Amino acid sequence: MTPLTGYLLVAALLFAIGLAGALTRRNAILVLIGIELMLNAANLNLIAFWRYGPHPEALTGMMFAIFSIAVAAAEAAVGLGLVIQIYRHTRTTDLDQMNRMKG
Amino acid sequence: MSIVFYVLAGLTVAGALAAVALKNTVHCALALTVAFAGLALLFLELDAQFAGFAQILIYIGAVAILVVFAILLTRGSETPKDTVYSNKWLLGLVTAAAVFAVLGWAVLHSTEALPHETAKPAVTVMDIGNALMGRYVLPLEIVALLLTAALIGAVIVAMHEKEGAR
Numbered sequence: 001m002t003p004l005t006g007y008l009l010v011a012a013l014l015f016a017i018g019l020a021g022a023l024t025r026r027n028a029i030l031v032l033i034g035i036e037l038m039l040n041a042a043n044l045n046l047i048a049f050w051r052y053g054p055h056p057e058a059l060t061g062m063m064f065a066i067f068s069i070a071v072a073a074a075e076a077a078v079g080l081g082l083v084i085q086i087y088r089h090t091r092t093t094d095l096d097q098m099n100r101m102k103g
Numbered sequence: 104m105s106i107v108f109y110v111l112a113g114l115t116v117a118g119a120l121a122a123v124a125l126k127n128t129v130h131c132a133l134a135l136t137v138a139f140a141g142l143a144l145l146f147l148e149l150d151a152q153f154a155g156f157a158q159i160l161i162y163i164g165a166v167a168i169l170v171v172f173a174i175l176l177t178r179g180s181e182t183p184k185d186t187v188y189s190n191k192w193l194l195g196l197v198t199a200a201a202v203f204a205v206l207g208w209a210v211l212h213s214t215e216a217l218p219h220e221t222a223k224p225a226v227t228v229m230d231i232g233n234a235l236m237g238r239y240v241l242p243l244e245i246v247a248l249l250l251t252a253a254l255i256g257a258v259i260v261a262m263h264e265k266e267g268a269r
Contacts, residue, residue, distance in 0.1 A: 002219050006104050007149070008210045010112045014119050014138075016203030021123025023195025024188050029128065029173050033135050036166060037119050040142050043154075049218075051149040056224030059234045063242070065154050066231075069161055070246045074253030076166045080173040081257035087177040096190055 007048035014041035028083045028093045032076065039072045107148060115141030126187050128174045136167045150223055153231050 018037030025031055043065045050061025087093050118138030125131045139162040146155035189195065235243050 001104060002214065002217065003104060003108070004217050004219055005210060005214055006108060006112070007145070008217075009207060010116065010145070012203055012206035012210060013116055014142075015206065016199045017116070017119045017123055019202055020196055020199035023198060024192040025123065026187055026189050027128060029170060029177065030123065030131060030187075033122055033131060033170060036135070036162075037122065037138065040139070040162070043158075044142060044145060047146055047149050047151045047154055051151065051224065052220055053218040054220055056220070056226060057230070059226065059231060062151060062154060062226070062231065063234065063239050065151070066157060067242055067246055069154070069157055070250060073161050073165060074250050076169055077257040078253050078260065080169050081260040083173055084176055085260050093177050 002052075004048055004052040007044060011041040011044040011048070014038075014044065026094050026096055028086070028095055028098075029080070031095065032079045032083065035079075036072065036076060039068065039075075043068055108145075111141055111144045111148060115145060129171070132167060132170045132174055135170065136163055139163050139167060150226075153228050 015038050018034045018041060021034030021037065022031045023034075025034065046061045046065040046068065050056055050059075050065070053061065056062075083093060086098065090098065092098070115138050118134050118136075118141055121134035122131050122138055125134060139158065143155045143158040143163070146158055
């Protein structure tokens with residue numbers, strides 16, 4: 001097994017764990033945690049391909065990962081703000097009880 | 104494959120598993136921090152020092168703290184009496200397992216096609232700074248705009264209820 005294969009397998013496992021968390025948990029914050037894990041798995045792929053691919057001095061994968069980290073930070077801030085606002089409105093973060101479009 | 108990789112991979116995967124499987128939400132957030140730290144160490148192991156330290160600063164320093172704040176503000180720290188999993192948890196688990204099976208199969212069957220350069224990339228933080236200010240200056244400006252919009256948006260979304268109270 002080459003090193004790149006190992007990193008790709010770890011990233012695939014992290015992505016699957018994040019997906020399982022996002023699909024099976026009730027709490028909206030735990031769903032966001034799952035989404036963050038999936039984003040991080042993608043970043044690990046980008047960095048691993050940058051490290052073991054040709055022309056690392058072009059910095060393509062590294063830049064992708066850095067911008068992806070910045071976008072993920074923005075996503076986390078807005079997502080958690082939305083969760084707090086929904087909690088204020090309905091007094092719950094249980095996604096199974098959020099089944100109405102109308103407030 | 105070095106022993107360091109196996110230790111870090113085990114730490115990261117264990118943290119991620121605990122983050123999605125534990126009952127207490129605060130424990131989940133702490134396990135998430137462990138997973139983020141493991142990922143940052145994996146980045147350092149991949150000779151991506153800048154990405155590793157950015158991961159520590161942004162994810163452990165900001166996102167994990169934000170998650171803890173959200174949990175405490177929404178009283179999510181109280182473990183619910185009944186199940187913490189959704190009604191359709193089996194379907195979600197099967198979907199995730201199928202996704203992992205497909206991804207793992209694809210990775211293991213494309214070993215010949217994958218690149219395997221062994222030379223360490225000689226990239227310093229100065230090179231990254233030059234690239235950000237040169238070739239990638241437009242994406243950098245767009246990200247700056249996005250972060251400003253996200254900051255204002257998050258504040259507006261979170262303070263909406265206050266207008267009647269003022």
